[in-house]
Amino acid sequence: MLSQINLFLLPILLIGLAIIQAEENASLTQKLTVTLPSGDRMPVIGFGTYRLRGDSKVKQALDNALGVGYRLFDTAEVYENEESIGKALKELLPKHNLTRKDIFITSKVASRPESSGANSYESLRHSLTRLDTSYVDLYLIHSPEYFSHSVANGNFNFSKIRDETWKQLAKAQKDGLTRNIGVSNFHINHLAELLSNDHGVKPAVNQVQWNPEHHRDNLLEFCRSHNIALQAYFSLGGDRNKINLLENAVVKKVAEKLGKTPGQVLLRWAVQQNVLVIPKSLNRVHMIENLDLNFKISDEDMKNLSNLQNS
Numbered sequence: 269m270l271s272q273i274n275l276f277l278l279p280i281l282l283i284g285l286a287i288i289q290a291e292e293n294a295s296l297t298q299k300l301t302v303t304l305p306s307g308d309r310m311p312v313i314g315f316g317t318y319r320l321r322g323d324s325k326v327k328q329a330l331d332n333a334l335g336v337g338y339r340l341f342d343t344a345e346v347y348e349n350e351e352s353i354g355k356a357l358k359e360l361l362p363k364h365n366l367t368r369k370d371i372f373i374t375s376k377v378a379s380r381p382e383s384s385g386a387n388s389y390e391s392l393r394h395s396l397t398r399l400d401t402s403y404v405d406l407y408l409i410h411s412p413e414y415f416s417h418s419v420a421n422g423n424f425n426f427s428k429i430r431d432e433t434w435k436q437l438a439k440a441q442k443d444g445l446t447r448n449i450g451v452s453n454f455h456i457n458h459l460a461e462l463l464s465n466d467h468g469v470k471p472a473v474n475q476v477q478w479n480p481e482h483h484r485d486n487l488l489e490f491c492r493s494h495n496i497a498l499q500a501y502f503s504l505g506g507d508r509n510k511i512n513l514l515e516n517a518v519v520k521k522v523a524e525k526l527g528k529t530p531g532q533v534l535l536r537w538a539v540q541q542n543v544l545v546i547p548k549s550l551n552r553v554h555m556i557e558n559l560d561l562n563f564k565i566s567d568e569d570m571k572n573l574s575n576l577q578n579s
């Protein structure tokens with residue numbers, strides 16, 4: 269009878285043990301940080317919040333994310349969730365025995381006429397009000413040019429707009445509204461232009477799309493050589509394209525070989541190149557998995573994965 273019960277309970281116990289082991293491993297990688305030029309430490313693995321909206325949905329996701337160990341939250345003016353994030357953190361930080369300084373908040377100025385250029389400083393102040401905080405840890409220019417829907421009738425000098433936006437962000441950093449500033453979706457030419465007239469502050473981070481099917485190795489090289497941290501979005505392909513990557517035969521084969529999931533392989537592929545990641549998940553098991561990246565992909569499999577871009 270006893271052995272029958274044991275046999276019945278064994279799979280449940282094993283699943284329980286696997287989750288505990290994953291949580292222990294996750295707590296190792298959760299502590300990984302990079303040091304930015306300001307001296308601030310930025311978590312290598314953060315939590316994305318694109319398309320995560322509504323007070324209760326945001327609160328539930330952040331509660332789980334904080335509980336399993338995420339300390340970096342990536343938002344943006346255009347995600348329309350800053351206010352929900354602000355409310356959720358107000359309640360959740362004390363619940364998890366944390367304070368504002370224990371977490372790292374990134375937001376982004378929207379690349380559209382009413383938000384960027386001369387309006388950028390004010391945009392950040394609005395974000396701070398919505399987030400209910402006196403500073404963000406990182407504030408990014410969301411895109412080097414206006415989002416396509418903002419430019420229907422326009423003929424804009426984006427080089428001038430980027431320069432004005434950066435000037436405003438540099439001032440905001442000096443005034444303490446943000447601890448670090450950076451960019452997103454910038455190519456080498458945009459970065460080179462910014463570095464040639466940086467208003468006294470170099471970009472700390474460039475956040476770009478980065479996964480085995482979409483990566484630009486010369487951009488990574490450029491960022492490394494200028495001490496700019498590269499941070500990946502769509503590491504898993506995003507809500508819309510995740511099936512292509514998570515179901516890819518090469519990704520699955522590497523995952524099977526290592527006893528990891530396809531999601532972990534995709535994230536580890538980035539982190540192993542010193543690229544930071546901000547996966548988004550509403551699923552607590554995925555959240556834990558995505559923090560558990562303490563393993564190594566062989567050089568050969570790193571190449572096989574990187575080559576997916578050419579296939």
Ligand SMILES: NC(=O)c1ccc[n+]([C@@H]2O[C@H](COP(=O)([O-])OP(=O)(O)OC[C@H]3O[C@@H](n4cnc5c(N)ncnc54)[C@H](OP(=O)(O)O)[C@@H]3O)[C@@H](O)[C@H]2O)c1
Pocket residue numbers: 315316317318319342343410452453475476500501502503504505506507510514529531532546547548549550551554555557558
């Ligand atoms: N700077 C920019 O222009 C820009 C653009 C886009 C996004 N971003 C930022 O980057 C973050 C990440 O991008 P994203 O959220 O679009 O896409 P993503 O993180 O690549 O993918 C999210 C999707 O993957 C699923 N997922 C997560 N972990 C998984 C796992 N271990 N196994 C299987 N499926 C998993 C999630 O579903 P479940 O909920 O079921 O886990 C969700 O549908 C965003 O949230 C945002 O903060 C920035």
